[in-house]
Amino acid sequence: MPELPEVEVTRRRIAPAMVGRTVRSVRTTANSYFFVTPPGRLRARLAGRRLAGLTRSGKYLLAHTEDGSRLLLHLGMTGQLFSSDATSPRLLSATARAALEPDAQLDFRPDRHTHLRLAFDDGGPEVYLRDVRKFGKVQWLAPGEPCERLDRLGxxxxxxxxxxxxxxxxxxxxxxxxxxxxxxxxxxxxxxxxxxxxxxxxxxxxxxxxxxxxxxxxxxxxxxxxxxxxxxxxxxxxxxxxxxxxxxxxxxxxxxxxxxxxxxxxxxxxxxxxxxxxxxxxxxxxxxxxx
DNA sequence: ACCGCACCCTGAGCGC
DNA sequence: TGCGCTCAGGGTGCGG
Missing domain, CATH: 1.10.8.50 (Helicase, Ruva Protein; domain 3)
Known part of the structure; x- marks a missing residue:
């Protein structure tokens, strides 16, 4: 369960794969309460933006764009934010793991739990947000838009x-x-x-x-x-x-x-x-x- | 203002 | 083998 240390480690290690890159296309799963901002709008807002920074507030991550918009991410209980290059048995279900050869390293393929997929215009690795239980959150914040979730934090x-x-x-x-x-x-x-x-x-x-x-x-x-x-x-x-x-x-x-x-x-x-x-x-x- | 609790969700692990 | 049950818990919102 991602708490401050896991979110901070995630921030530091995913930052090089996000900051300074321009989003070419966005793929999402269907609408659910996981998406505070409906996925259609999220895709439209995010596409074409250059990411300028990645910060953390409590357990939230905030990807900042050059015009002052922010993409708010919460990993909930089972959220995983990672590069499409990553391989780990933890990215697979137990049944998928059991089907693996003992020392096989199966490349990750986006599954039904991969709710957000960012592709970049340089054609490099994508960034995935996967969350099996969907206790996480994704929200788009326009420049200056207040956010109660963040304002509440101590x-x-x-x-x-x-x-x-x-x-x-x-x-x-x-x-x-x-x-x-x-x-x-x-x-x-x-x-x-x-x-x-x-x-x-x-x-x-x-x-x-x-x-x-x-x-x-x-x-x-x-x-x-x-x-x-x-x-x-x-x-x-x-x-x-x-x-x-x-x-x-x-x-x-x-x-x-x-x-x-x-x-x-x-x-x-x-x-x-x-x-x-x-x-x-x-x-x-x-x-x-x-x- | 504060507190307890239900709810959202899915997969693992268990007993039968 | 397979079904049904319980458990895991971050954050929100509601009723007392």
Whole structure:
């Protein structure tokens, strides 16, 4: 599931394949709620544009055109933004994978989940946006057009501070885990990094956000930034579908302490990691290290 | 204002 | 073999 580190790694690695190139043609799948901007209009707006930059806000990517228009992309749960040169078993379904010879590298062919295909006028590699569950979003923003999704976002997780979290949490009764997932408080944190940051800060995810002391929020803010920067360094977490734009896996899944490690021994103290549903999401924590 | 929950979607994995 | 069920979850919107 792409969170800030995966989106940032995607941004850095796909940028060379987008920025400075002119879109020649756009192909999309049929209209669905995945397309905030209907696909017909999207194709018309995008064709012929030269892309001038690629930025990130929280978990959103923004491709900027020379005239100030923006293409807003969200990868949702299963979104993959990659070059047509990429090969990875993660770009195939399990049945397609099973049909592969052990060491075969099957080139990716756009399938029914490939919702956006950008071809460029230099005839080079295309850029694909694939999203099996369609929890992602694509939206066209005209120059100056306001965007509620972006305006709602709080402090970017890479810049979050303990005082910001402390002040925003006063009076809040939700579990601190749910509080950290609120994108209007911190933008970019998702289920994996919220669990990991709480582990490193030694805070139990079930605690009411409003009752977590300032010093713990300092630790949570530090841990959030440290964990995310390290994940970016290692190429993100390839836990289910995430794959970098060149098809390579990330490495941070090997460094995680609690996420999806239910029943395994805590790497710090050996106690079995527990899983508990908080706010309709799985939370993972060490009952001994996190109080 | 805040909180809990349903909903959007598809594939994997499981029990029968 | 195959069916039906459950689970995974980011973000939005609604009712209490």
């Amino acid at each position: 402090t970017d997780a890479l810049e979050v501070t303990g005082s910001h979290l402390f002040e925003a949490s006063r009076g809040r009764k939700v579990a601190v885990k749910s509080f950290l997932l609120d994108q209007s408080v911190v933008a970019g944190t998702g289920n994996i990094y919220a669990d990991e940051a709480l582990f490193h800060a030694g805070v139990r995810p079930t605690r009411a956000a409003g009752r977590v002391p300032r010093r713990s929020y300092e630790a949570i803010a530090d841990a959030t930034k440290r964990v995310m920067l390290r994940s970016i360094e290692t190429g993100g977490s390839s836990i289910s579908d995430y794959v970098a734009p060149d098809g390579s896996d990330g490495g941070y899944q090997d460094e995680r302490r609690v996420y999806a490690r239910t029943g395994s021994p805590c790497r710090a103290c050996g106690t079995a990691i527990r899983r508990k549903v908080i706010g309709q999401r799985s939370a993972h924590y060490c009952p001994a290290c996190q109080r």
